[in-house]
Amino acid sequence: MSEKRKWLILSYRVPAEPSTLRVRIWRTLKSIGAFYLQQSVCVLPLTSSIQEKAIKLQNLISENHGEVIVLEVEQFSDITEEEMIHAFNQQREVEYAEFIENCNAFFEEIKKETSRGKFTYHEVEENEVELVRLKRWHRKILNRDFFQSHSSVESQNKLDECIASLNHFTQQVYEKEGNKEGDLM
Structure with missing residues (x-):
């Protein structure tokens, strides 16, 4: 130890x-x-x-x-402390797995909207709300991840991919609508 x-x-x-x-x-x-x-x-x-x-x-x-x-x-004794850390990490692994599953659902939603050509501001707003929820959820899990469980890096990578995916989708909406990001409508 x-x-x-x-x-x-x-x-x-x-x-x-x-x-x-x-x-x-x-x-x-x-x-x-x-x-x-x-x-x-x-x-x-x-x-x-x-x-x-x-x-x-x-x-x-x-x-x-x-x-x-x-x-x-x-x-604690060395063995007990190892068991405690393992138990904490198991709890976080379950949470991270569910979080990653939700990130994958986020990707699927954007993929579905893209394949349908559903490039609207309304879709961007809906996905922004979901991304805010994912970010808040991830932050809560990180705050409980005292011992940096194995899935912490993967979960951060998935969240980063969600952010990039939404940014790309948003850019497509702006291009379809004839606006550049930051332009007034």
Whole structure:
């Protein structure tokens, strides 16, 4: 093991009702990339950002009559740490695979519109909205990719291809409409 990491383990118990609190906690933990060891017990690499979010969660749980324990772990055994990193990377691989699948759907949509000669500003706008969604989604996955899983580079390449594909399609629309990019219509 080359670098020493610190970890955060968060264990919580909240009242059964309202269920919205449990869902909120679960969503928050999943959004920051937590790995659940078991129900209501999760682990995260300890960063300043994660620590801030853990404090907010701790306060939320306490304010809602729940119980929470937050442990800072100086180190796991080498094998356990490797297993943790592997588990985190597996979660990201699943997310990246879905993201890449959506990028491929984006390409197919542009290919379909191109083959139909559907070079309209409306199509550009629809695809721009989808590209913004893909960029936001990719950024969220990257923020949770603590250990740079294998698909991180591929996902960035796919996103870059989406951007290039939309730029090319947009240029075709401008040419069809008789405008150059940046010209006033």
